[in-house]
Amino acid sequence: MTLLAHAITGEPPAxxxxxxxxxxxxxxxxxxxxxxxxxxxxxxDKLDRNDALEHHRLVERICAAQPxxxxxxxxxxxxxxxxxxxxxxxxDELRAALDRVAGKxxxxxxxxxxxxxxxxxxxxxxxxxxxxxxxxxxxxxxxxTREARKTRAAELVECLVxxxxxxxxxxxxxxxxxxxxxxxxxxxxxxxxxTERKAVLERLASRFNDVVGVVSGPWPPYSFASIxxxxxxxxxxxTGPGAEPPTGSAPQSRS
Amino acid sequence: MKELTPADASLLELVDRLLHKxxxxxxxxxxxxxxxxxxxxxxxxxxxxxxxxxxxAQGPGGVASRPGARPxxxxxx
Numbered sequence: 252m253t254l255l256a257h258a259i260t261g262e263p264p265a266x267x268x269x270x271x272x273x274x275x276x277x278x279x280x281x282x283x284x285x286x287x288x289x290x291x292x293x294x295x296d297k298l299d300r301n302d303a304l305e306h307h308r309l310v311e312r313i314c315a316a317q318p319x320x321x322x323x324x325x326x327x328x329x330x331x332x333x334x335x336x337x338x339x340x341x342x343d344e345l346r347a348a349l350d351r352v353a354g355k356x357x358x359x360x361x362x363x364x365x366x367x368x369x370x371x372x373x374x375x376x377x378x379x380x381x382x383x384x385x386x387x388x389x390x391x392x393x394x395x396t397r398e399a400r401k402t403r404a405a406e407l408v409e410c411l412v413x414x415x416x417x418x419x420x421x422x423x424x425x426x427x428x429x430x431x432x433x434x435x436x437x438x439x440x441x442x443x444x445x446t447e448r449k450a451v452l453e454r455l456a457s458r459f460n461d462v463v464g465v466v467s468g469p470w471p472p473y474s475f476a477s478i479x480x481x482x483x484x485x486x487x488x489x490t491g492p493g494a495e496p497p498t499g500s501a502p503q504s505r506s
Numbered sequence: 507m508k509e510l511t512p513a514d515a516s517l518l519e520l521v522d523r524l525l526h527k528x529x530x531x532x533x534x535x536x537x538x539x540x541x542x543x544x545x546x547x548x549x550x551x552x553x554x555x556x557x558x559x560x561x562x563a564q565g566p567g568g569v570a571s572r573p574g575a576r577p578x579x580x581x582x583x
Contacts, residue, residue, distance in 0.1 A: 473523035
């Protein structure tokens with residue numbers, strides 16, 4: 252039997268009812284002034300999409316009760332001692348991350364290229380020209396389209412960040428992650444203002460003619476829970492001062 | 507190929523966060539997804555597709571070691 256991790260919180264643990272994933276008991280493993288919420292899990296039981304979404308609902312429930320750091324779905328520990336040891340080795344960073352996200356939620360903005368954005372497909376070369384030149388011209392057209400999209404995506408990010416008027420360290424984004432996605436952006440906002448800020452984001456996203464905006468959340472601060480770098484870096488590209496300017500380079504392809 | 511709709515985008519954003527964001531802790535167990543051993547949990551890489559581990563350059567622990575590489579999302583059923 253293993254422990255399937257959900258979220259890290261401070262001591263004392265909130266009073267939550269005992270149900271974890273698939274109705275199994277929710278478990279608290281405390282060490283020092285932090286601890287981990289998890290579900291006892293048989294490794295032979297395979298995780299599926301419903302489990303991922305139920306993990307999300309559990310994390311939402313925990314975060315509603317006390318400041319919490321969502322743990323990446325699928326993280327498991329062989330024993331309670333393993334879980335505590337993993338927390339203990341990074342206790343300082345985890346406490347700092349908990350302080351950073353306390354009272355905050357995440358909103359997500361996805362900008363999808365509109366079908367009439369004029370850059371859905373590169374213009375094909377004149378079929379009357381030779382195959383070699385046609386190949387080169389089509390390749391050049393595809394490259395130009397890709398570069399134009401990267402440039403436009405960077406403009407969209409800058410526009411959103413400027414209009415949001417939030418600290419830039421609270422915004423993370425990716426651009427051109429697929430043919431359809433122009434921008435995927437996350438912003439950390441005070442939970443009590445989530446509804447208001449979501450409405451602002453929806454208005455902003457609807458202003459653009461060449462993209463369709465989708466605003467999601469609020470949900471737990473998944474994108475801002477990383478403790479890999481000091482200051483709580485998330486795997487997304489920072490938009491803050493001192494960060495690399497957005498280049499629009501596509502991240503690794505996803506399967 | 508299915509067109510990505512706004513509703514899809516919202517769900518994909520959430521699933522992306524569940525699988526690629528959040529605190530990464532060093533777990534010590536292996537759990538499979540949807541009948542295929544797609545998720546490898548262990549060492550310091552919590553979620554990586556086994557196919558990536560097997561096909562990529564492998565470090566001492568069998569973990570794909572391409573710097574900065576983000577593992578592909580496991581396919582959920």
